[in-house]
Amino acid sequence: MKVMIAFATVEGQTEKIAGFVEEELRKNGHEVSVVKVTHEGQTPAFEDYDKVILAASVHERRHPKSFEVLLASQKEMLANKSTLLLSVSLKAAFEDGLEEAQDYVDEMKLRTGFEPDKEALVAGAVRSSSYDYFQSQVVTHVLLGEHGHDSRGREQEFTDWERLTSITKEFVEA
Incomplete structure (x- = not known):
């Protein structure tokens, strides 16, 4: 099976997720290509693949603009492919945040007008070293504080790697 993973990341967790999924798929004998979506107008060659995994992080309620532009401009091509959307956010790390993550x-x-065949909410990570003061306060007091997590000065990963393996394996084998 030929699989493309196209991803957009802000702090690096989605890139780590894309690399992990690539490794898992290769271990199972699949041919995998990974494309980092970094600018608007970028168009990967989706037509060469049987399945497409699209992954992007969420910041301030939105996926990266370059990723959304890609989905909007390639929705017809992607409609002819089997697609899995992985939406990566901190909200997805907590039961009470899943509804907002789905929003x-x-x-x-x-x-975008794009409808993936499958979608999954994936818990992201806190990358404290990449935040300015305001961002660190929002993460600490708004996103994590109510859950008893203190991220000040620390990196903290919430991604459930076993669940991610299961989701992608099920998608590729369907």
Whole structure:
């Protein structure tokens, strides 16, 4: 099976996720290509692949603009492929945040007109070293504080790697 993973990342967790998925798929004998979506107008050769995994992080309720532009401009091509959307966010790390994390996906689908065949909410990570003061306060007090996590000065990963393996394996084998 030929699989493309196209991803956009802000702090690096989605890139780590894309690399992990690539490694897992290769271990199972699949041919995998990975494309980092870094600018608007970038167009990977989706037509050469049987399945496409699209992964992007959420910041301030939105996936990266370059990723959304890609989905909007390639929605017809992607409609002819089997697609899995991985939406990576901190909200997805907590049961009480799943509804809001799904809202991010639904809003993106409305903006882009793209409807993936499958979608999954994936818990992201805190990369404290990449935050300015304001961002660190929002993460500490708004996103994590109510859950008893203190991220000040620390990196903290919430991604469930076993669940991610299961999701991608099920998608590729379907």
